[in-house]
Amino acid sequence: MTETRIRFGILGCANIARKVSRSILLSPNTTISAIGSRSLDKATAFASENHFPESAKVYGSYDAVLDDPDVDAVYVPLPTSLHVRWAVVAAQKKKHVLLEKPVALNVGELDTILKACESSGVQFMDATMxxxxxxxxxxxxxxxxxxxxxxxxxxxxxxxxxxxxxxxxxxxxxxxxxxxxxxxxxxxxxxxxxxxxxxxxxxxxxxxxxxxxxxxxxxxxxxxxxxxxxxxxxxxxxxxxxxxxxxxxxxxxxxxxxxxxxxxxxxxxxxxxxxxxxxxxxxxxxxxxxxxxxxxxxxxxxxxxQEALMVQEFARLVEGIRSGVGKPKTKWPILSRKTxxxxxxxxxxxxxxxxxxxxxx
Missing domain, CATH: 3.30.360.10 (Dihydrodipicolinate Reductase; domain 2)
Structure with missing residues (x-):
C-alpha cells in the first residue's frame, strides 16, 4: 500500500533547506508542494538546482506558500528573529510546523509559537536531526x-x-x-x-x-x-x-x-x-x-x-492528525522548550x- 505523502511548503532558500529538501524527496511519505522566497527568481533557481518535482509551485512570498491549499506542512529555515512571526502565521493557517533550530530567541517567543500550534491543532517539531x-x-x-x-x-x-x-x-x-x-x-x-x-x-x-x-x-x-x-x-x-x-x-x-x-x-x-x-x-x-x-x-x-527519518516521522504524525486517529504529539514541543x-x-x-x-x- 502506497503511503500518503504529506505535502511540504518551504519558507526561504537557506543553505540548510537544500539538505532538508533532499530529505523530503527521499522520504517515502513526503513531497515538496511549494517553495517561497522574497525573490521569485531566487525561489525558481532554488527549486531547479535542488531537483524539485515539476508539480512544485514557486512563489515570490512566504504568505503565498501559507495560503496554498496544497500545502499540508511547512519547513521554516528562516533566521531565528523571523521564527515567531512566520511560525505563528503558519499555525494560524493550519499548516504543521517543522522549525529550524534555535527555534526562537527566547522562551517567551517560543511559547507564542507553541500556543499558536496548540490552538490550531497542528504538529510542532524542531529540526534537531x-x-x-x-x-x-x-x-x-x-x-x-x-x-x-x-x-x-x-x-x-x-x-x-x-x-x-x-x-x-x-x-x-x-x-x-x-x-x-x-x-x-x-x-x-x-x-x-x-x-x-x-x-x-x-x-x-x-x-x-x-x-x-x-x-x-x-x-x-x-x-x-x-x-x-x-x-x-x-x-x-x-x-x-x-x-x-x-x-x-x-x-x-x-x-x-x-x-x-x-x-x-x-x-x-x-x-x-x-x-x-x-x-x-x-x-x-x-x-x-x-x-x-x-x-x-x-x-x-x-x-x-537522519534528516529523512526526521521528516518521515514528522509526516507520520501529521497524517495521524489529518486522518483523525491521532493528536499533536506533545513530546517535541516539550523538548524544544526545555532546550x-x-x-x-x-x-x-x-x-x-x-x-x-x-x-x-
Missing part, C-alpha cells in the same frame, strides 16, 4: 542498562566548527539582527539537547556560564560554555560550543559502571552508518600496561539519512556575572 537517527535509540539503550552502565553521573558535549570565508563577518548566525544567539543558539543548541537527552530530559537545578565567552564586534557570541548541576547524586554536565575551533561533535557520558562516547553525533561522518563506542567495568590491565576490557564499537546502519530554557539560563548567567542561575521551566 540527530534525534531521529537509529543510533540515538541504541545509545539510549546502552546508557539505560543498569548492569553495564550504572548511574549516569557526568556528560560533556562539544559542538564546534570554524566558519569558512567571511562567515565571522557576514553569516546570518553572527548578525545580531537575524540570529543574535550566535554560537550558543546554533552549535550550543545541539550540545544542550545532547545533555538533556542523556539525562532523560530531567532539567538541572542550576546553570552556570563559564567565564570568558568570545564575541564578535557586534556583540554576538562566537564561543562559550556552561556547567549544569542537578544538585543531587553528584549529577553534572558541561558543554562547549564555538565558531572558532576545529570541527568537533562529541558526547562523553560517564556512568558508575560504564562509559559511552560518540564523535559525530550531530552529523555522522558517513550518513549510512552511525558509530559510537561503549565500555563497561573497565579496569587496569596487569602492570597497568593498558585497560580491559577494550571498548565495544557499535555501528548502527540506516537506510535513510530553550537552558539557552536562556546560560545568557542569564552571563548577564549576572557568571553566577549560578536557577532553572525555571
Amino acid at each position: 540527530w534525534m531521529h537517527h537509529p543510533r540515538t535509540a541504541k545509545m539510549r539503550e546502552v546508557i539505560s542498562d543498569d548492569n553495564k552502565f550504572g548511574q549516569l553521573k557526568s556528560v560533556h558535549s562539544t559542538f564546534s566548527y570554524v566558519g569558512e570565508g567571511d562567515f565571522l563577518k557576514n553569516d546570518i548566525r553572527v548578525n545580531p539582527n537575524l540570529d543574535s544567539l550566535g554560537a550558543l543558539g546554533d552549535t550550543g543548541w545541539y550540545s544542550i539537547r545532547a545533555i538533556l537527552w542523556a539525562y532523560d530530559y530531567e532539567l538541572p537545578k542550576t546553570v552556570t556560564a563559564l567565564r570568558y565567552p568570545e564575541y564578535n564586534e557586534s556583540g554576538v557570541i562566537l564561543s562559550c560554555g556552561a556547567s549544569l548541576n542537578w544538585e543531587k547524586e553528584g549529577k553534572v554536565a558541561t558543554f562547549y560550543c564555538s565558531f572558532l575551533t576545529n570541527l568537533c561533535m562529541d558526547i562523553v557520558a560517564l556512568g558508575t559502571k560504564g562509559n559511552l562516547r560518540v564523535h559525530d553525533f550531530v552529523i555522522p561522518f558517513n550518513e549510512k552508518v552511525g558509530p559510537f563506542y561503549a565500555v563497561a567495568n573497565s579496569r587496569w590491565a596487569e602492570l597497568s600496561t593498558g585497560c580491559v576490557p577494550e571498548p565495544s564499537d557499535f555501528k548502527i546502519a540506516t537506510s535513510y539519512p 530553550q530554557v537552558i539557552i536562556d539560563s546560560v545568557l542569564a548567567s552571563i548577564k549576572n556575572g557568571f553566577q549560578p542561575v536557577e532553572v525555571v521551566y
Whole structure:
C-alpha cells in the first residue's frame, strides 16, 4: 500500500533547506508542494538546482506558500528573529510546523509559537536531526542498562566548527539582527539537547556560564560554555560550543559502571552508518600496561539519512492528525522548550556575572 505523502511548503532558500529538501524527496511519505522566497527568481533557481518535482509551485512570498491549499506542512529555515512571526502565521493557517533550530530567541517567543500550534491543532517539531537517527535509540539503550552502565553521573558535549570565508563577518548566525544567539543558539543548541537527552530530559537545578565567552564586534557570541548541576547524586554536565575551533561533535557520558562516547553525533561522518563506542567495568590491565576490557564499537546502519527519518516521522504524525486517529504529539514541543530554557539560563548567567542561575521551566 502506497503511503500518503504529506505535502511540504518551504519558507526561504537557506543553505540548510537544500539538505532538508533532499530529505523530503527521499522520504517515502513526503513531497515538496511549494517553495517561497522574497525573490521569485531566487525561489525558481532554488527549486531547479535542488531537483524539485515539476508539480512544485514557486512563489515570490512566504504568505503565498501559507495560503496554498496544497500545502499540508511547512519547513521554516528562516533566521531565528523571523521564527515567531512566520511560525505563528503558519499555525494560524493550519499548516504543521517543522522549525529550524534555535527555534526562537527566547522562551517567551517560543511559547507564542507553541500556543499558536496548540490552538490550531497542528504538529510542532524542531529540526534537531540527530534525534531521529537509529543510533540515538541504541545509545539510549546502552546508557539505560543498569548492569553495564550504572548511574549516569557526568556528560560533556562539544559542538564546534570554524566558519569558512567571511562567515565571522557576514553569516546570518553572527548578525545580531537575524540570529543574535550566535554560537550558543546554533552549535550550543545541539550540545544542550545532547545533555538533556542523556539525562532523560530531567532539567538541572542550576546553570552556570563559564567565564570568558568570545564575541564578535557586534556583540554576538562566537564561543562559550556552561556547567549544569542537578544538585543531587553528584549529577553534572558541561558543554562547549564555538565558531572558532576545529570541527568537533562529541558526547562523553560517564556512568558508575560504564562509559559511552560518540564523535559525530550531530552529523555522522558517513550518513549510512552511525558509530559510537561503549565500555563497561573497565579496569587496569596487569602492570597497568593498558585497560580491559577494550571498548565495544557499535555501528548502527540506516537506510535513510537522519534528516529523512526526521521528516518521515514528522509526516507520520501529521497524517495521524489529518486522518483523525491521532493528536499533536506533545513530546517535541516539550523538548524544544526545555532546550530553550537552558539557552536562556546560560545568557542569564552571563548577564549576572557568571553566577549560578536557577532553572525555571
